[in-house]
Structure formats: structure tokens, C-alpha cells
Amino acid sequence: MERTTRVAALATTGLVLVSTLYAAGPASASASGNSTAVQRCHTGALKAKVGGQDAGAGQRYAQLILTNKSSRSCWLYGFPGLIMFDSHGDALRTRPRREAVTPHKVVLKPGKSAHARLHWGVIQTGSETTCPTSARLMIIPPDEVNAHLEIPFVATACDAGRIDMRPFAA
Numbered sequence: 001m002e003r004t005t006r007v008a009a010l011a012t013t014g015l016v017l018v019s020t021l022y023a024a025g026p027a028s029a030s031a032s033g034n035s036t037a038v039q040r041c042h043t044g045a046l047k048a049k050v051g052g053q054d055a056g057a058g059q060r061y062a063q064l065i066l067t068n069k070s071s072r073s074c075w076l077y078g079f080p081g082l083i084m085f086d087s088h089g090d091a092l093r094t095r096p097r098r099e100a101v102t103p104h105k106v107v108l109k110p111g112k113s114a115h116a117r118l119h120w121g122v123i124q125t126g127s128e129t130t131c132p133t134s135a136r137l138m139i140i141p142p143d144e145v146n147a148h149l150e151i152p153f154v155a156t157a158c159d160a161g162r163i164d165m166r167p168f169a170a
Contacts, residue, residue: 009136038107040072041066043147050118050153059109059125060155063115066141066168068108076114076168077105081140082154084132084161092132093161103167115166120157142168 051063068074084092106114124131137153156165 002040034108038073038075039074040143041068041141043110043141043144043149045070045072045074046141046149048149048151051115051149053155060120060122062118062155064118064139064165065113065115066108066139066149067113068110073107073109075105075107076142077158077165078142079165080116080142081138081148082118082163082165083138083140084155084157085136085138085150086132087135089136092134092157094109094157095160095162097162097164099166100166101166104169106168106170114170116168117166119164120155120162120170121159122156123158125159128158128160131156132161 033110045068046066047069049065054061064080066076066080079096079098082094082096084094086092108114113158114118133156137151137155139149139151140147141149143160
């Protein structure tokens with residue numbers, strides 16, 4: 001493996017920076033042309049669904065499931081972004097709140113899934129007189145900014161659209 005070392009001195013601070021560049025880095029292709037490093041899951045490699053809802057004492061729970069539909073393994077880390085829409089396509093107030101659970105990297109082999117538990121209340125709080133009902137859910141996978149998934153999602157989330165969520169897990 002060919003290696004090049006560069007040294008740069010910054011005269012104003014006296015700081016010396018050393019960087020080592022490898023002609024064939026750790027994520028480079030092997031002789032067969034296959035990449036050996038597992039990359040982050042991008043939106044185009046994922047499909048989404050929400051599992052069945054569980055009810056209890058004014059609360060609802062459901063699993064948001066992302067499945068790797070690509071032919072390569074990829075990883076997820078963290079929480080989804082969520083926006084609910086009504087049956088007319090108008091965005092509803094959605095307040096996703098991250099539960100105090102430490103996220104872990106989840107590697108998804110082709111066809112495998114990760115889930116994030118969603119929880120919301122269905123009883124009006126404060127001055128609410130009604131709670132809007134969603135028809136669809138926009139999901140922004142962790143670390144994605146320019147792409148999203150959209151799926152059917154019928155739910156009535158009170159407390160101004162608050163949805164508590166856990167990070168993705170295997």
C-alpha cells in the first residue's frame with residue numbers, strides 16, 4: 001500500500017498538522033471491485049412501514065420499521081424525523097420527542113429491518129378541544145436531509161402532535 005505523509009506548519013500558532021494519505025484506504029475496493037466497508041443506509045435503500053398499534057389508557061404504541069431493500073448491508077444510527085399529514089395532504093403539527101435512550105449503530109443486511117418505538121397520547125391536554133387525525137407519515141431516516149419516505153399512517157396524536165420515540169434498534 002503506497003503511503004504519502006504531509007506535514008504543514010502553521011506559523012501563527014506553532015501547530016504542526018500531520019496527515020497520512022493511503023492510496024488504498026480502508027473503504028476502498030478490493031481486487032474484485034467489491035467495497036469492504038459497510039456504508040450508512042440512504043433513503044433509496046430503505047422501505048418503511050408502521051406495525052400494528054397497541055392501545056392502553058389513552059396511549060398508543062407502534063413500531064416504525066425500516067427495511068434494507070438493497071443488495072448491500074448498510075447501517076442506521078439514531079432517531080427518525082417525522083411529519084404527519086392529514087387526508088388533504090396538509091402537514092399537521094408534529095412534535096417528535098426523543099426518549100432518553102442511547103442510540104446504537106444497527107447494521108442491516110439485505111432484507112433485514114430495524115425498528116423505532118413510537119408512542120403518543122390520544123386524550124386532549126390543556127386547552128385542546130380536538131386532536132387532528134393523520135392519514136400519512138413522512139419519515140426522514142437518520143442523517144438524511146434531501147430524501148424521505150412516506151407511508152399510510154392513521155393516528156390521532158394529542159398534546160399538539162407529540163410523538164415520543166426511541167432510536168432504531170435491531
